[in-house]
Amino acid sequence: MNRPRSAYLQALEFDNSLPIEPAAVRLWLKDLDNPLRWSVRPLLQFFFAILLHLIWFLKRLPLPQFSAHKTLQSTICWFCRNFVSVEANQLILRHFATESNLLNFLNDNMNTKIEPVDLYPKSIDDMQQATFVDHDQELFRVFRDMGLWQGEQAKQLDWTHWRSIRNEDFELTAKRTQGMDFESAHALFMCLFCLLLTREEYRDAINGFNLDQSIALRIGDLIGEPGLAEMAYNKYPHYLVGPWNLSQRFLMHGFFTEYLYARLEQIRTRTCGPESPRS
Template structure:
């Protein structure tokens, strides 16, 4: 723990690292999480199997959103909630950075930027968990084939970039907020599968693999091919099921933190 606290080989904001180190120290992560992950992984695969049967499909986005937000506000630790809110902003920044820099010769932006920058849990109430994935797919589809045109470093655009400021996040601590990030995810992964259609859920758990594509594109813009090594989830053309979902989900979060940190530092140097 002391070693990784001081290891800055991989880029990550100090504030995010402190939050994660505290989350790792949560006793529930080492006691309840293994049991919950084992139990709910079995239930998840059963739910996935049932949803894949040729039965009428249903979804309940509003109920899913309200349930997750209620659980976050009352039972998820402050550290985990801040990491969740940070993730929305970090990934939105990365995608908007790609949108802003797809054309660097004065052409009009062909894609509407992502506006998911929640400041409090309540901001995620309206379809944010589902929209988070769908907005990623929308932007990749609307950007079309990658058309980045090499230009000078001074012309890199930060038009829709928003610095992630932890102090601006509104989290009201309650005594019942005790669950760490990974335990919380284990508790909700079955409900997420149940309350989405099979196509929505299939897309959601495979969207992580676009991390590699984002890393390639960002790396081309800033001329840093090492970013690809930071993507744990790769090969978007190969669709997978819910196996190893917890780790893939967590590593997607780390990837966004890493790339955000690289871009944030680059932006600070360019000012």
């Protein structure tokens, strides 16, 4: 942990070509410093990728379906509270907030007046109510209830339900046992998700990443920046995929929401000032 970072990682500290907040970069670089990421993670990902595909196959068989949302979320929260590093937990909490902001921004500026997304957990315990299942279902609800996209640039941007994200607002207590990096934790969680969701819920969850392109296209229209679509790694939502390459797709989904959040926060700060009414 005391070794100097490589030349490439040092360069990342100063590369702001893509919009991403310095606080998020610091968290990610510290997560990359975690030695478990380079030693344990490859073994975990290999083993659990095989296990995931076995569970996926069994779930596709014509057998009775079951789900256990409360068990799923309580297990994740227990594991995060006791074994996942503080930096990785902050990245998880940030992701809830960044995606909620993007969906609320779309809702506000389409003037659809549907129920805003209210998934902004500040602590691991908050995720017992603001769950990962809710996180997926709110994405699908917003797309369904907003209706068809008209593709128009907004005359004046509406930030009614926008919330600025500050790392110091998250309530996290470090324990000596918390040493697992972000990607290693996801390798453990992905099999649990597949097992404790119905096959339709899990299929929808892993394909929901592909709506990143749709979000980028819509926000790009609103702010007059069509190039935002290039920031979406996960694309083509009409083509349904399975769990292959899930770890990378999940990680790139997290980067995507950070990129778009940072770009919109730059615009909001420039037009409205540094303080958000809901920060």
